[in-house]
Amino acid sequence: MSGKRVAAITKRLLQQFRRDRRTLALLFVAPIVILGLLGYLIRGSASAPAVGIVNEDQGPLGATVAAALARSSEISTTTIQASDGDSKLKDGSLAAYIVFPPDFSSQAQAGTIAPDVHLEGSQPGTIAPVLQALQEALLAVAAQAPGSSLHVLPHVTYLYGGPGFDTLDYFGAAFIGLVVFFLVFVVTIVSFLNERSQGTLERLMASPLRRGEIVLGYMLGFTVLAVIQSVEVLVFALAVLKVHNSGNVALIFGIEALMAVAAVNLGIFLSMFARTEFQAVQFIPLVIVPQFLLSGILFSVSTEPKPLQVLSNVLPLTYAVNGLRDVMVKGADLSSGSLQLDVGVVAGFIVVLVVAASTTLRRRIA
Numbered sequence: 001m002s003g004k005r006v007a008a009i010t011k012r013l014l015q016q017f018r019r020d021r022r023t024l025a026l027l028f029v030a031p032i033v034i035l036g037l038l039g040y041l042i043r044g045s046a047s048a049p050a051v052g053i054v055n056e057d058q059g060p061l062g063a064t065v066a067a068a069l070a071r072s073s074e075i076s077t078t079t080i081q082a083s084d085g086d087s088k089l090k091d092g093s094l095a096a097y098i099v100f101p102p103d104f105s106s107q108a109q110a111g112t113i114a115p116d117v118h119l120e121g122s123q124p125g126t127i128a129p130v131l132q133a134l135q136e137a138l139l140a141v142a143a144q145a146p147g148s149s150l151h152v153l154p155h156v157t158y159l160y161g162g163p164g165f166d167t168l169d170y171f172g173a174a175f176i177g178l179v180v181f182f183l184v185f186v187v188t189i190v191s192f193l194n195e196r197s198q199g200t201l202e203r204l205m206a207s208p209l210r211r212g213e214i215v216l217g218y219m220l221g222f223t224v225l226a227v228i229q230s231v232e233v234l235v236f237a238l239a240v241l242k243v244h245n246s247g248n249v250a251l252i253f254g255i256e257a258l259m260a261v262a263a264v265n266l267g268i269f270l271s272m273f274a275r276t277e278f279q280a281v282q283f284i285p286l287v288i289v290p291q292f293l294l295s296g297i298l299f300s301v302s303t304e305p306k307p308l309q310v311l312s313n314v315l316p317l318t319y320a321v322n323g324l325r326d327v328m329v330k331g332a333d334l335s336s337g338s339l340q341l342d343v344g345v346v347a348g349f350i351v352v353l354v355v356a357a358s359t360t361l362r363r364r365i366a
Contacts, residue, residue: 022279022282023278023279023282026282026285030285030286034285034289034290034293037290037293037294037308038293040305040308041293041294041299041304041305041308047076047302047303047304047305047306047309048073048074048075048076048129048303049074049075049076049095049096049126049129049130049302049303050075050076050077050078050093050094050095051069051075051076051077051078051094051095051096051097051098051130051133052077052078052079052080052084052085052088052094052096052097052098053066053069053070053077053078053079053080053097053098053100054079054080054081054082054085054097054098054099054100055079055100056082056099056100056101056102056104057100057101057102057103057104057105058102058103058105059104059105059106060105061100061104061105061108061113061141062100062104062105064141065100065115065137065138065141066079066100068136068137068138068140068141069098069133069134069137072133072136072137074129074130074132074133074136075095075129075130075133080094080097082099085097085099085118086118086159089118089119089120089159090159092120092302092338094120095119095120095123095126095130095302096117096118096119096120096126096127096130097118098115098116098117098118098130098134099115099116099117099118100115100116101114101115101116108150111150111151112150112151112152112153113138113150113151113152113153114152114153114154114155115134115138115152115154115155116154116155116157117130117131117134117154117155117156117157118157118159119156119157119158119159120158120159120160121158121159121160121161121162121165122159122160122161122170122325122329122330123296123300123302124161124167124170124171125298125299125300125303126300126302126303131154131156134154135152138150138152160246160329160330161329165244168241168243169243169244169329170329171297172237172241172243172244172328173243173252173321173324173325173327173328173329174295174296174297174321174324174325175237175297176233176234176237176243176252176256176324177255177256177259177317177320177321177324178292178297178317178321179233180226180229180230180233180256180259180260180263181259181260181262181263181288181291181317181320182263182284182288183229184222184226184229184260184263184264184267185263185264185266185267185284185287185288186267186281186284187222187225187267188222188226188263188264188266188267188268188271189267189268189270189271189274189280189283190271190277190280190281191222192218192222192267192268192271193271193274193276193277193280194277195218196271197275197276201214211358211359212354212358215268215354215357215358216354218268219261219264219265219268219354222264222267222268223260223261223264226257226260226261226263226264227257227260229260230253230256230257230259230260231253233256234249234252234253234256243328244328244329245327245328246327246328246329246330246331247326247327247328247330247331247332247333248327248333251327251333251334252324252327252328254343255320255323255324255327255342255343255346256324258320258343258346258347258350259316259317259320259346261350262316262320262346262349262350262353265350265353265354265357266287266353268353268357269353269356269357269360270283270287272357272360290311290315291315291316291317291318292317294308294311294312294315294318295312295315295317295318295320295321296312296318296321296322297317297321301313301318316345316346316349319341319342319343319345319346320342320346322338322342323339323342323343323346326338326339326342327339
């Protein structure tokens, strides 16, 4: 074995990477961006879950605990009427509301207090801060009365979800959308790039076909495969993994299919800016990873730092995840204004990408 020949190969490879700025950016810039984004999500000044306080207590204890909750950094409290609680959970303005019953103070004298905690429940990330803030407030109040034994037995109810939900039930809907979006995007961008590198697109551009016809033809071809994959993913999730579903299966498939079509068009559009399969794959950390972090799959969008919330609200995967969760966890249908918005945004994103791909096609090929 010749050390000089090995060194020559190593030198050639490093020189090749030195001339490839996109690869260098992927190696040295993308990790910093992704880790910085993740750190900002976890440690940033995230918004606290909004919690309503209903104080019906005829004694002083309810007001004392409510004041302790207002000082908590875990949640943001506001005073509401009990009759408005469920409606505010449904419209998303509150993550929970806590009721101190009329006999709350007298319960304390008997040694047991039982506040009523009503949780929205569809976003698991907002449940723990609410319960933790309540526990800390009650412990602080109990510490002010030394020598007394006080037992806390909150009555917790869920509007959606509940203690019977496991992690997969909460995240299953989001993962269905993510799996379809990711795999369809990768297959489309690599396949469409191969069509261009083999000269197929140049020959089509030289034919009487219009740019829009070419893009739509490829889109429909990839979409057929994407829809079949969507059926497979949905059936496996519901029938094999037993992911909880409270909604219409056809509606879930419709949202999933829209997400697949969006991924197809995104793959076609971005393939115009890659010359090799390696360059095409480089779009994954730039396109998929940020959407995975910001679309509400792991972290609720409402608890993200404000600048990231703005970014989250322009990502198509955010609306697909919201729509799938609304259907599968909340049992929503198309009469829901929120679901209509989610479906409309994803559909609009598809139209924009079809136009963008058609416009870019001739510039990149001709």
